[in-house]
Structures are given as structure tokens and as C-alpha cells.
Amino acid sequence: MEEMSPIVKTITKIAFAPIFLFGSYIILHGHLTPGGGFQGGAIIGTLMALYLIAFGAVKWRKKLLSIIESMGLLVFIGTAFLGLTSGYFFFNFIGGTGFPLFGEKLQTGELIDGVFFPSNNAPLLSSGTIAVMNISVGLEVIAGLTLIIVAMGLFAFTGKEGGE
Amino acid sequence: MDLSAFLYDAVHFIVLLGIIGSAFLVVKFKDLVSATIALAACSLLVSLEFFILQAPDVAIAEAAVGAGLTTAILIFAIKGTRRREEY
Amino acid sequence: MIGRGWKLAALFLMIFLMGFVVWEIRDFGEPSGKPVDRDLDGEQDVGEDGRLVWDDGTGQIDIHDAETNTTIRQDRTMMDDAFLSGAADPNGTVNSNNVVTAIVFDYRGFDTLGEATILFAAVSGVLATIRVAFPGNKGAKGGED
Numbered sequence: 001m002e003e004m005s006p007i008v009k010t011i012t013k014i015a016f017a018p019i020f021l022f023g024s025y026i027i028l029h030g031h032l033t034p035g036g037g038f039q040g041g042a043i044i045g046t047l048m049a050l051y052l053i054a055f056g057a058v059k060w061r062k063k064l065l066s067i068i069e070s071m072g073l074l075v076f077i078g079t080a081f082l083g084l085t086s087g088y089f090f091f092n093f094i095g096g097t098g099f100p101l102f103g104e105k106l107q108t109g110e111l112i113d114g115v116f117f118p119s120n121n122a123p124l125l126s127s128g129t130i131a132v133m134n135i136s137v138g139l140e141v142i143a144g145l146t147l148i149i150v151a152m153g154l155f156a157f158t159g160k161e162g163g164e
Numbered sequence: 165m166d167l168s169a170f171l172y173d174a175v176h177f178i179v180l181l182g183i184i185g186s187a188f189l190v191v192k193f194k195d196l197v198s199a200t201i202a203l204a205a206c207s208l209l210v211s212l213e214f215f216i217l218q219a220p221d222v223a224i225a226e227a228a229v230g231a232g233l234t235t236a237i238l239i240f241a242i243k244g245t246r247r248r249e250e251y
Numbered sequence: 252m253i254g255r256g257w258k259l260a261a262l263f264l265m266i267f268l269m270g271f272v273v274w275e276i277r278d279f280g281e282p283s284g285k286p287v288d289r290d291l292d293g294e295q296d297v298g299e300d301g302r303l304v305w306d307d308g309t310g311q312i313d314i315h316d317a318e319t320n321t322t323i324r325q326d327r328t329m330m331d332d333a334f335l336s337g338a339a340d341p342n343g344t345v346n347s348n349n350v351v352t353a354i355v356f357d358y359r360g361f362d363t364l365g366e367a368t369i370l371f372a373a374v375s376g377v378l379a380t381i382r383v384a385f386p387g388n389k390g391a392k393g394g395e396d
Contacts, residue, residue: 026224031352034220038366042225046232053236073371080360081268089272090360095346106346122348130347130356137367144374145233151381153240221351 003056012054019047027138031127037134041141048146052153060150065143072140079129079136095128102131176216182209194249196242204235334358 003009026033026040083091096105104123125131186206193199207230214223338345338353347353355363 031347031349031356033349034351035224036221036352036355039221039224039228042228042233046228046236049233049236069371069374073367076364076367080364084272090357092345092357106348127345127347127349127353130345130352133356133360133363134352137363140367141370144370147374148377149233149236151378152237155244155381 004054008054012050016047016051019050020044023047027134028131029124030134030138031130032122032124037137038141041138042145044138044142045145045149048142049149049153052149060146060154062147062150065147065150069140069143069147072136072138072143075136076133076140079132083129090129092128092130094132095126095130097128099128101125102128176213179209179213179216183213196247196249197239199249200235200238200242203238204231207231207234 023040023043026035026043027037028040030036030040080090083089083093086093094101094103097103098105102125104126106122106126183206186202186209189202190199190206193202207226211223211227211230214220214226334350334354338347338350338357345353345357347357
């Protein structure tokens with residue numbers, strides 16, 4: 001697959017970092033704001049499609065992408081199974097326990113004139129296994145969509161698999 | 165009826181009309197690349213409609229997958245075959 | 252190639268794990284353990300009919316109707332109590348500020364597991380199809396790699 005013009009390549013180089021940052025933000029803040037692993041992974045997959053169209057067939061490390069995809073799914077299932085140590089499948093065994101990673105408690109709200117207002121001020125490292133599952137699903141979606149794009153794109157243009 | 169509610173309804177109506185119009189164009193075009201671009205526009209408007217209906221999660225997923233990845237994959241498939249539709 | 256015995260062993264292990272997981276699943280709508288204290292008086296809030304209380308003592312929920320700009324009061328079910336008190340409560344189990352994410356990744360985790368599995372199967376299918384359709388042309392000419 002041939003490269004595109006220098007205009008497209010320069011714009012892609014400029015826009016790569018902001019789009020990557022936005023996708024990472026969507027994944028990492030999945031337990032606080034709308035979005036999550038699948039949405040952020042789809043955004044970064046779109047970025048990889050842009051990169052493939054602009055720069056053509058560079059060496060894509062398909063082995064590494066396959067390993068990342070499998071590891072994402074395995075970490076997801078493993079986190080779900082680790083909930084069995086506290087009683088149930090998919091049990092949130094880190095949330096609110098004070099564990100340093102993703103274990104902080106939410107802030108309590110306050111009583112104003114006898115009515116309780118819950119606090120909307122949540123720390124980033126809260127919500128336990130939900131954040132871990134978000135990150136693992138995000139990695140899996142990034143790797144999977146990039147693999148599909150690379151396989152279909154390079155096959156359509158050169159008639160063979162690209163990369164390693 | 166106050167102005168903000170009227171504007172809300174007007175934007176909603178325009179988005180729905182745009183969805184129907186772009187979906188009609190997808191079927192109408194004989195140039196498959198044009199049809200793909202019309203499909204991307206339809207998907208983007210559907211994403212906007214999801215956001216109006218207060219489902220931001222689905223809106224982000226629809227915008228990324230529908231307007232980005234589907235367009236890329238369809239254009240790859242068209243590049244591998246013929247561009248004009250024959251009938 | 253993997254032998255047939257190993258495949259059978261993996262299948263039985265998977266069946267056993269899935270059966271164990273489904274057997275151990277918690278009852279729907281049951282609050283999951285820790286006490287809920289919404290009015291900060293140090294003890295668990297229970298309504299007159301024994302249901303958990305979230306904000307006021309009535310056990311009801313306010314639903315805002317945007318079209319007519321009115322508020323409807325409706326009885327909360329046990330499921331609402333479990334979701335709201337479990338997700339957004341600092342003393343609850345889930346501790347997530349985003350109730351949608353709490354439902355998607357915790358209460359309805361099986362859905363997300365199935366979605367991830369479907370994505371994995373789709374990627375495997377695409378790669379296998381392209382590999383089967385064009386076997387052994389990794390070194391073939393036609394475009395740089």
C-alpha cells in the first residue's frame with residue numbers, strides 16, 4: 001500500500017498525540033465519566049486506521065497485538081474469578097477497602113435541611129475492579145480492532161498479510 | 165412555548181430528517197465511495213441523536229465505530245473490488 | 252497439535268467452572284453485605300416495610316417527567332435499592348461514582364464478558380479467514396511489506 005501525500009502525513013503526525021490522549025482519557029476515566037473500555041478502544045482503533053491510511057504498510061507487529069488482545073481478555077476473566085475469594089463471581093473485592101490501587105472510598109455527602117445530597121466528587125483511584133476491567137477491555141479492543149484494520153487493509157491493497 | 169424548548173425540538177427534528185435523507189442517499193448512490201461517505205454521515209447523525217436522547221456512552225461508541233472504523237473497512241473492501249455499482 | 256484428551260480436559264474444566272460460577276451467583280436484587288447509612292447517624296437505614304432507605308423515609312423515588320414538567324413519586328423496587336445504594340454509596344461494595352459503569356462492569360458483568368468474547372471471536376475469525384484464503388504468500392511479491 002502506497003503512502004499518501006506529505007500533507008496527510010504531517011497532519012497525522014500532529015493529530016496522533018491528541019487523539020491518543022483522548023482515547024486514553026476515555027478508558028482511564030471510564031468509572032467516573034461516560035465512556036469506558038470499548039469506547040476508548042474504538043477511538044484508538046480509528047486512530048490506527050488513520051495511521052495505516054496515511055503511512056501505508058509499515059511493519060505491524062501482529063504477534064504482539066495478538067498477545068495483547070489475549071492478555072486483555074484473560075485479565076478480565078481473571079479479575080472476575082478473583083471475586084470468588086470474597087464470595088461471588090464478579091464481586092468487587094477492591095472497591096472501598098483502602099487498597100492503594102483503585103481502593104479509595106468515595107466521599108460522603110452532606111445533610112442540608114434534613115435532605116441528603118450525595119457527593120459527586122470522586123477520586124480517580126476508586127471503584128476497585130471496575131477500573132481494572134475497563135483497562136483490560138480497552139487493551140483488548142485496541143489490539144483487536146487494530147488487527148482487523150491491518151489485516152483487511154494490507155490484504156486489500158497488497159493481497160497478502162502485512163507485518164510480522 | 166419558550167424559545168429553548170422550541171430550539172431543542174427544531175434541532176431534534178433536523179437531525180431526524182438528516183438521518184432519513186442520508187440513509188436514502190446511501191441507497192441512491194451508484195458510486196460506492198459516495199455511498200460509504202453518506203453512511204458515515206448517517207452514522208454521525210445517529211450518534212448526535214443518541215446524545216440528544218441522553219445516552220453519551222452509546223454516542224461515543226457509535227461515533228467511533230460507525231463513522232470511523234466502518235468507513236475505513238468499507239473503503240478497503242471497495243478498493244479490493246470495483247468502485248461502480250452495476251445493475 | 253493438541254491431543255483430543257487435552258481438548259476434552261479443557262472442555263470439562265470450562266463446564267465445571269461455569270457451573271460453579273452460576274451456582275455461586277448472588278440473588279438478584281439482594282443488597283450485597285455492607286450496611287447502608289444515608290443520613291449519617293451511624294446505623295443502617297431500614298424503612299417500615301424492611302426495605303433499605305436511600306434518601307427519605309418513604310421508600311419511594313422521584314421520577315421527573317420533562318414533557319409536562321411534573322414529578323411522579325413511585326415505589327422503589329428492591330432492585331433500585333440494590334443498584335443505587337450499592338453503586339454510589341461510600342460504604343457500599345461497588346464504590347463507583349458512575350452508576351452506568353457499575354451496572355455494566357459489576358452487576359451485569361456477564362454481558363460485558365460475552366461482548367469481549369464476541370470481539371475476540373470476530374478478530375480470530377477475520378485473521379483465520381484471510382490466512383486460509385491466501386496461504387503461504389508471506390514472501391510473495393507485490394507491494395512492500
